[in-house]
Amino acid sequence: MIHFYHVTKRFDRYSTALHDVTFHVDKGEFVFLTGASGAGKSTLLKLILRQIRATDGQIVVNGRNLSTIRRSHLPFFRREIGMVFQDFKLIERMTVFENLSFILTILGLPPKEHKKMTYSALRAVSLHHKMGAYPQQLSGGEQQRVAIARALINDPLVLIADEPTGNLDPDLAEDIIRIFSDANVRGSTVLIATHDRDLIERSGRRVITLDHGRITEEKIAAPERPMRVEGIFGLG
Amino acid sequence: MKDPEIPRSTPSYFFREALRRIWVSKRTSSVAIAMITISLLIVGTFLLISENLGRAVTRWQGSSRATVYLDAEATPEQTASVAAWLSAHPDFGKHRFVTKAEALQRFRTYFSNLREVVGDLNENPFPASFECEVSPATAQSRAFAAETAELKSMAGVDQVQLDWDWVRRLRKLVDLVNIAGLVAGGILALAAAFTIANVIRLTMMLYHEEIEIMRLVGATERIIRGPFLIEGLLQGTIGAIVAVILLFAGYLIAARLMPPASSLLWGFLFAGFLPWQKLAALIAGGMFAGWFGSWLSVRETSEEGPRFTED
Numbered sequence: 001m002i003h004f005y006h007v008t009k010r011f012d013r014y015s016t017a018l019h020d021v022t023f024h025v026d027k028g029e030f031v032f033l034t035g036a037s038g039a040g041k042s043t044l045l046k047l048i049l050r051q052i053r054a055t056d057g058q059i060v061v062n063g064r065n066l067s068t069i070r071r072s073h074l075p076f077f078r079r080e081i082g083m084v085f086q087d088f089k090l091i092e093r094m095t096v097f098e099n100l101s102f103i104l105t106i107l108g109l110p111p112k113e114h115k116k117m118t119y120s121a122l123r124a125v126s127l128h129h130k131m132g133a134y135p136q137q138l139s140g141g142e143q144q145r146v147a148i149a150r151a152l153i154n155d156p157l158v159l160i161a162d163e164p165t166g167n168l169d170p171d172l173a174e175d176i177i178r179i180f181s182d183a184n185v186r187g188s189t190v191l192i193a194t195h196d197r198d199l200i201e202r203s204g205r206r207v208i209t210l211d212h213g214r215i216t217e218e219k220i221a222a223p224e225r226p227m228r229v230e231g232i233f234g235l236g
Numbered sequence: 237m238k239d240p241e242i243p244r245s246t247p248s249y250f251f252r253e254a255l256r257r258i259w260v261s262k263r264t265s266s267v268a269i270a271m272i273t274i275s276l277l278i279v280g281t282f283l284l285i286s287e288n289l290g291r292a293v294t295r296w297q298g299s300s301r302a303t304v305y306l307d308a309e310a311t312p313e314q315t316a317s318v319a320a321w322l323s324a325h326p327d328f329g330k331h332r333f334v335t336k337a338e339a340l341q342r343f344r345t346y347f348s349n350l351r352e353v354v355g356d357l358n359e360n361p362f363p364a365s366f367e368c369e370v371s372p373a374t375a376q377s378r379a380f381a382a383e384t385a386e387l388k389s390m391a392g393v394d395q396v397q398l399d400w401d402w403v404r405r406l407r408k409l410v411d412l413v414n415i416a417g418l419v420a421g422g423i424l425a426l427a428a429a430f431t432i433a434n435v436i437r438l439t440m441m442l443y444h445e446e447i448e449i450m451r452l453v454g455a456t457e458r459i460i461r462g463p464f465l466i467e468g469l470l471q472g473t474i475g476a477i478v479a480v481i482l483l484f485a486g487y488l489i490a491a492r493l494m495p496p497a498s499s500l501l502w503g504f505l506f507a508g509f510l511p512w513q514k515l516a517a518l519i520a521g522g523m524f525a526g527w528f529g530s531w532l533s534v535r536e537t538s539e540e541g542p543r544f545t546e547d
Contacts (some may be wrong), residue, residue: 074451075454075456075459076456085452089449089452102450103454106454106459107454111248
């Protein structure tokens, strides 16, 4: 589903974010991407979304080569990817409901479907009671959950998240990971960037470790205890 | 791969968003709307003047006149002889005798502000005349020219004046007014379009972050640009409608303020309002200027590599 072939990302002569990175994430996999701050995690996720272009190498996501994809096809490619940004990227002037229903407008779904689907997505992150609130009226953790609900609302083929548990307490972080796991069970390929080692250890998932822009380790984490997978969106 | 297209539910989103943005940026939107209004008001005024002048010219052309002015010292016999000649020549159709006193009275009615000038004179300076109705076709014939020359040579006749000479001049004036209106209006409409372009550019800068987010979640350029294009279109439409309303109000006020029968020209200029076709063209012009202005701005935008923050 996600294939990196000798990818290098250089911003200028003195700043190389990724060096010759090669890895593959299969369809339906759940993978953690970890590393210290500045390791290149966010850059790697931005490359997957084609937010930035690789300097060298090839990236193929869901069968599309991101070096050659036409600009006019980028929006349609991005609709297949649910992205949870580190800074949430919620539209400040829109309510929580509008932030989510905007995705459905883009997808061309009839307005009568918006309420049902938005409610369902927000219920999954326990924020269905905040549909009318504006992002600035929410805590950091709540904003993060809205961003997650937005990423999940159209059941994306690929779900990528940049530090999705960074602003959450451990219990809530586990709930969020459970939501991603459930999306994974429903068929989404999941790639989460985090430096929360405990969370990774508990998950028992595959882990890719980055250090100064290079992959230094790829392994399956040994779970201390299995993560619960519970029903969300009325499924499970 | 699906072709880029606008989903069916998005037009209502475009309009909602455009109206909201106009409301949020009331001041800047007002400037753009005012520019459109001013330029279309000027075009509309020129159109109104030329329309009414054109109507007057058409009316006069339909029933052109030849005026036979008599000498101040023309005897009753000479006057009778001229009347008999006119009756004998059907090209001059119906004719009517206007006495010196009647000519003076007409002047006092049409040029009331000059009434005192004439009052100071000891005698009536206006000559008696015959007003003859002549069809435009007849007026252009060679036979008529010969008859006019014969009439001019008759005793007691001072001058034969043909209305269509100045009707022709008036027609040229109408054309000139039309051209002046179109040039001035065109320049102003272009200025208005550039104002709208700048307003839309400012709005896009204001929504820069939002636009970036929209792109990242899969919005096409059409979906991003749509509300901005509609915003310009609405600004142009509102400006044009306001211009038409102001033009009509101005026309009503001018028609009401018109002194009764004091000015022939005034009466011509405000004889009627613009036909609906020209009003529709004015509104369409405003809509186009608005759309064109926003198109100038949005066509410059496209996805660029956004700045990143390294983890």
